[in-house]
Amino acid sequence: MDQTPAATNPIAAQLTRRGRWGIGEILFWLIASAALFLLPERLLFLNEIAILGLFAVSLDLILGYAGIISLGHGAFFGLGAYTAGLLTKHAVTDPLLGLLVAAVAAALLGLVTSFLVLRGADLTKLMVTLGITLVLYEIANQAAWLTGGADGLQGITVGPLLGVFEFDLFGQTAYAYSLAVTFVLFVIARRLVVSPFGISLRSIRENPLRARAIGIPVNRRLVAIYTLAAAYAGVAGALLAQTTQFVSLDVLSFARSADVLLVLVIGGIGYLYGGLIGAVVFKLLQDALADMTPQYWQFWIGLILVVIVMAGPERLTERAASLWTGSLARLLGRLRQPKAMPARET
Amino acid sequence: MSSLLTILFDGVAYGMLLFVLACGLAVTLGLMNFVNLAHGAFAMAGGYLTAVLMNRFGMPFLATLPLAFIVPALIGVLLERTLYARLYNRSHLHQVLFSIGLVFMATAAVDYIMGSQQQLIQLPQWLQGRTDVLGVKVGLYRTFIIVVCGVLVVALQLVLTQTRFGSRLRASVDDQRVADGLGINVNLVFAATFAAGSGLAGLGGALGTEILGLDPTFPLKFMIYFLIVVTVGGATTITGPFVASLLLGIADVAGKYYVPQLGAFVIYTFMIVVLVLRPQGLFARAQ
Amino acid sequence: MQPALETKGLVKRFGALPATDNVSFRLEQGARHALIGPNGAGKTTFINLLTGVLTPSAGQIFLEGADITRLAPELRVQRGLARTFQINQLFPAMTPLETLGLAVSERMRAGNDWWRVMGSNSAVIDEIVTLARRFGLMDVLGERTSNLPYGKQRLLEIALAFACRPRVLLLDEPAAGVPEAERHELLAIVAALPREVSVLLIEHDMDLVFSFASRISVLVNGALLTEGGVQEVASDARVRAVYLGESLDA
Numbered sequence: 001m002d003q004t005p006a007a008t009n010p011i012a013a014q015l016t017r018r019g020r021w022g023i024g025e026i027l028f029w030l031i032a033s034a035a036l037f038l039l040p041e042r043l044l045f046l047n048e049i050a051i052l053g054l055f056a057v058s059l060d061l062i063l064g065y066a067g068i069i070s071l072g073h074g075a076f077f078g079l080g081a082y083t084a085g086l087l088t089k090h091a092v093t094d095p096l097l098g099l100l101v102a103a104v105a106a107a108l109l110g111l112v113t114s115f116l117v118l119r120g121a122d123l124t125k126l127m128v129t130l131g132i133t134l135v136l137y138e139i140a141n142q143a144a145w146l147t148g149g150a151d152g153l154q155g156i157t158v159g160p161l162l163g164v165f166e167f168d169l170f171g172q173t174a175y176a177y178s179l180a181v182t183f184v185l186f187v188i189a190r191r192l193v194v195s196p197f198g199i200s201l202r203s204i205r206e207n208p209l210r211a212r213a214i215g216i217p218v219n220r221r222l223v224a225i226y227t228l229a230a231a232y233a234g235v236a237g238a239l240l241a242q243t244t245q246f247v248s249l250d251v252l253s254f255a256r257s258a259d260v261l262l263v264l265v266i267g268g269i270g271y272l273y274g275g276l277i278g279a280v281v282f283k284l285l286q287d288a289l290a291d292m293t294p295q296y297w298q299f300w301i302g303l304i305l306v307v308i309v310m311a312g313p314e315r316l317t318e319r320a321a322s323l324w325t326g327s328l329a330r331l332l333g334r335l336r337q338p339k340a341m342p343a344r345e346t
Numbered sequence: 347m348s349s350l351l352t353i354l355f356d357g358v359a360y361g362m363l364l365f366v367l368a369c370g371l372a373v374t375l376g377l378m379n380f381v382n383l384a385h386g387a388f389a390m391a392g393g394y395l396t397a398v399l400m401n402r403f404g405m406p407f408l409a410t411l412p413l414a415f416i417v418p419a420l421i422g423v424l425l426e427r428t429l430y431a432r433l434y435n436r437s438h439l440h441q442v443l444f445s446i447g448l449v450f451m452a453t454a455a456v457d458y459i460m461g462s463q464q465q466l467i468q469l470p471q472w473l474q475g476r477t478d479v480l481g482v483k484v485g486l487y488r489t490f491i492i493v494v495c496g497v498l499v500v501a502l503q504l505v506l507t508q509t510r511f512g513s514r515l516r517a518s519v520d521d522q523r524v525a526d527g528l529g530i531n532v533n534l535v536f537a538a539t540f541a542a543g544s545g546l547a548g549l550g551g552a553l554g555t556e557i558l559g560l561d562p563t564f565p566l567k568f569m570i571y572f573l574i575v576v577t578v579g580g581a582t583t584i585t586g587p588f589v590a591s592l593l594l595g596i597a598d599v600a601g602k603y604y605v606p607q608l609g610a611f612v613i614y615t616f617m618i619v620v621l622v623l624r625p626q627g628l629f630a631r632a633q
Numbered sequence: 634m635q636p637a638l639e640t641k642g643l644v645k646r647f648g649a650l651p652a653t654d655n656v657s658f659r660l661e662q663g664a665r666h667a668l669i670g671p672n673g674a675g676k677t678t679f680i681n682l683l684t685g686v687l688t689p690s691a692g693q694i695f696l697e698g699a700d701i702t703r704l705a706p707e708l709r710v711q712r713g714l715a716r717t718f719q720i721n722q723l724f725p726a727m728t729p730l731e732t733l734g735l736a737v738s739e740r741m742r743a744g745n746d747w748w749r750v751m752g753s754n755s756a757v758i759d760e761i762v763t764l765a766r767r768f769g770l771m772d773v774l775g776e777r778t779s780n781l782p783y784g785k786q787r788l789l790e791i792a793l794a795f796a797c798r799p800r801v802l803l804l805d806e807p808a809a810g811v812p813e814a815e816r817h818e819l820l821a822i823v824a825a826l827p828r829e830v831s832v833l834l835i836e837h838d839m840d841l842v843f844s845f846a847s848r849i850s851v852l853v854n855g856a857l858l859t860e861g862g863v864q865e866v867a868s869d870a871r872v873r874a875v876y877l878g879e880s881l882d883a
Contacts, residue, residue, distance in 0.1 A: 011762060014730060014775050015752025069439050116622055122438035123381055124621050127577045131618045134570060138611045196738040197747035199731055203724050210722040213684065214736040214797055215710035216744060254566065258446055265443055296458070302450025309444040310432065 018194040029183060036176055043171035049283045050178040051239050056263045056275030057189060058232035064270030065193060066225050067205030069122050071257050072129030073233055075136050076106040078252035080234025082140065085153045085241040093159030099181065099238050106234020107227050114226040118219050130254065137252040153247040167243065174243035181239060185232055193272060201225055262305055351482045353600050359488035361595025362495035363557065365588050367550035368575040369502065370543020376581035377519045377539055378434055381441045384448035385547055385572055386565030388418040392548025393560040394456060397465040407470050414552035415545040422544025426537055449565045457562040465560040491553055498546070503584055515539060519582065574617045635698045637662050637801045637831035638683065643692035645682055652678045654855035660801065660831050667834045667846035671875060675855040676835045677719055680803050684716050685709050696801065715799035719806045721790045725779035729770050729789050732778065733761045736796035767822065768792040787811050791819070802826070804834045808841055820845065
């Protein structure tokens with residue numbers, strides 16, 4: 001081998017750079033954590049943002065990275081919520097255990113249904129994923145003796161976190177809990193998307209024919225990521241059940257699946273932070289328009305969606321991504337070392 | 347036995363209505379390869395137009411029907427030329443997002459203007475009630491539906507197979523580029539087809555007010571049914587969606603009668619099973 | 634000796650049309666074999682059958698003696714069968730660095746690694762650099778593939794197949810779209826392949842074929858017309874007729 005370290009290091013660095021956290025990212029999580037102490041009166045609201053963010057990130061894993069169009073991601077969210085709720089109500093009140101069981105349940109559903117989304121055109125995948133969530137909705141609706149039906153599942157009193165931190169009315173434990181769980185899962189996802197596995201997902205999305213032709217087991221990878229994304233969504237649902245002590249039937253509704261899709265579109269698909277940013281923007285918007293009646297809210301959401309699509313979501317995504325990894329990182333990169341590298345999306 | 351026949355009859359009526367509602371969606375998908383989840387909004391428009399004309403302006407039911415076709419058709423042309431046409435080459439995801447956005451806007455707007463309650467119309471005397479045909483009780487209105495929809499289906503088939511427009515349409519569905527090269531004005535075909543599909547949806551919405559109900563949630567509630575018709579029946583023929591609609595109509599009516607607890611559960615499971623076994627639909631030509 | 638690649642009575646029908654018509658073909662170990670034929674003869678269909686993109690209507694395919702007829706495409710690659718595409722099949726938004734890294738990682742069975750960032754494996758990086766140097770891609774490693782000039786994309790296409798370290802390599806018109814001046818560079822790379830690699834080349838450029846191949850098969854209307862050494866085939870009247878459009882004399 002005649003490669004000198006000098007030749008290979010910058011090349012390796014182009015790839016490994018993405019594994020390192022940018023300043024923007026660190027700031028993001030610092031601010032999110034600081035909000036725990038700086039915004040004590042809005043903790044319940046922040047809790048909702050964290051949960052929605054995790055849910056949206058889970059959708060990004062399959063939509064943004066693997067390219068599977070799903071209109072029924074809410075199925076995993078809802079299953080996780082009901083599983084955690086029922087577990088807490090009837091058996092074990094430890095929240096972390098509830099998370100684990102919910103994740104497993106959602107993962108199992110994801111695993112089983114993943115085979116349905118491997119085949120067929122986009123519309124077929126859309127229909128199948130939508131069909132699954134509608135089936136679950138019907139089941140939850142009909143099995144009112146178990147789920148509370150249209151009235152929702154109530155009386156979920158979750159035990160103290162780690163045996164120490166009680167869930168209080170003000171939401172401090174709730175937000176800290178949701179934020180911590182979201183953070184841990186996000187870190188894992190972040191490592192995953194820059195790994196060989198993650199990059200193979202992107203290649204599958206861009207050209208599945210070529211991916212197969214270089215030896216990538218496309219179906220196995222898709223099943224794996226779909227299952228993982230389902231587990232993540234299940235955890236998000238479980239967090240909702242545990243921190244709000246209530247599960248409403250609409251966690252399984254089409255509206256929920258459509259909402260999370262919108263959240264991801266607002267924030268940007270395919271760079272992982274889109275789900276979190278979209279959740280923040282979406283919730284802030286919803287909050288600002290809260291005094292308007294629900295009909296208005298739906299109208300503006302629809303309009304935003306139409307406008308974003310007509311304007312071209314990729315341009316917005318690219319601009320957002322470059323804002324994230326580009327200018328800020330480039331700026332601070334120049335401060336740290338003399339030669340700046342061109343920006344790449346995660 | 348007679349209840350079985352009644353269910354069959356009701357199911358066929360329901361199915362034919364579904365077909366009229368959904369055929370526009372099938373053609374849009376087959377022709378423009380566009381996933382238009384907002385199709386139900388046009389049906390809703392037709393239904394509300396009929397309700398308003400009848401309830402507020404006293405127009406007779408039959409007189410509203412042509413308008414229930416024309417107005418949504420015009421709205422369809424407008425939207426198609428201004429918005430939809432720009433998205434033909436975009437990914438299905440974008441089309442889905444766009445049409446969901448439209449549905450949300452339409453639903454919210456209608457809710458605001460008309461309120462969220464069910465729209466009720468008073469059918470003309472001669473369409474109300476039931477008669478006895480060969481020992482089977484059939485509803486007059488459902489008979490009317492079957493007749494009208496049957497005529498529409500036959501007309502559709504005739505237009506497609508016997509007219510020049512029909513052959514232009516079929517050519518464009520088969521291969522757009524070649525059709526363009528042959529001098530067929532594909533844009534015109536698209537616009538006209540979209541208009542017709544939206545118009546039919548509007549007419550279906552008007553006809554269906556009595557049977558399906560009508561409120562602002564109509565597009566979302568019935569979207570899944572239209573999609574089932576199109577995915578199970580395929581988007582390249584007329585017969586495919588037609589048969590699928592009939593099957594769906596009969597299955598739904600029978601299901602709700604015999605196993606009401608399961609409700610729509612049966613339909614969704616049926617759809618999932620079909621799509622798993624044959625992702626291209628039951629009737630689609632092999633691509 | 635066992636052939637590197639073999640088909641027995643391979644048939645592919647599209648409706649009533651046999652795109653591949655009872656083809657029994659042998660690619661010997663270490664072969665430099667060319668497959669020629671007029672447009673529409675079914676050469677790319679044949680490659681698609683060999684690689685698993687299409688499933689045959691009848692017949693069998695053997696890779697180094699093992700029956701791979703029902704094997705999934707990616708598993709054939711893992712067993713050492715790689716191809717290039719006639720029209721570049723690349724990943725538009727990814728860089729050559731990522732693209733090659735992917736192929737190399739998969740080959741090293743490190744493709745499942747979800748925990749470590751790509752690039753942390755120095756063996757992978759070394760190989761990427763070797764390939765990039767050989768194919769003249771060093772200067773464009775960090776560019777979006779869709780922004781690369783066609784020639785570079787073509788080189789990447791071929792480098793990608795090489796990255797799989799195949800034992801059998803199928804090249805589908807590698808010189809297609811490549812300007813005259815750059816063709817010899819391409820040829821040199823292909824000619825420099827180690828003897829252990831068996832190569833099947835589909836090409837229209839006869840100069841390339843004659844300078845590269847030691848055996849030629851001729852495919853017409855999906856069926857093998859003839860097969861033999863270069864001189865044999867070049868002087869065969871039937872082959873000339875097929876290419877020049879004269880009527881075939883029995």
